[in-house]
Amino acid sequence: MAQRLLSLIALTGLAVALAACSGAATPTPLPSPSPTPMATPAAAPTESATPTVPTAAPSLSAVDAYPFLSGYQGTFNGSWNDTTFATTGSMTWIMSADSTARTVTIDVTVGGKFFGGPGAPGETILLSHLATGTIHGTSRAFGSISGTITPDGKLTITLSQIPGGVIKQVDVTGTFSGGDTISIDYSVTFVAGGAKASGKVELVKS
Secondary structure, rough: OOOOOOOOOOOOOOOOOOOOOOOOOOOOOOOOOOOOOOOOOOOOOOOOOOOOOOOOOOOHHHOOHHHHHOOOOOOEEEHHHHHHHHOEEEEEEEEEEEEOOOEEEEEEEOOOOHHHHOOOOOOOEEEOHHHHHHEEEEEEEEEEEEEEEOOOOOOEEEOOOOOOEEEEEEEEEEEEEEOOOOEEEEEEEEOOOOOEEEEEEEEEOO
């Protein structure tokens, strides 16, 4: 806030003594009046500015991934590549959003021997809890889906309870970028142990 400056002006009055003349021929000189000292202006009071404390944004807006993911509605086509076993196949995602429930649905179709098995049949995965920055869902082929996603599209997911008894879990990291590209890296841990398998998924909006 701007400070208000209060100006205090001291008015100096000169006292003039008027001598009455008694009819004397030579007037008696008047004594020089003593100067009246000027009052020192009081310091202008300074208004203390009350600092404006910014109100912290609600935590919901800091983690809510729904607005970002809902912008990816449409069909994404691409492929998956298992760099460990040199296998590959097609993959398609059809993404849609429900603004009332604030959920995102992904219809997934996978071709080739994904995760070492036959291609998974087409299925639908419902991503919920996006408003808290977390992802929960289930899949017949991929098991239990649990992870986090940031408002700028950084994805971290773990797949567990995967059918077939061969794969213990799959760790996924991914990035949604530009509104039309999805890039995912995954690492497969097997029930029998041993070396992990790694791969990558690249999808582009049609």
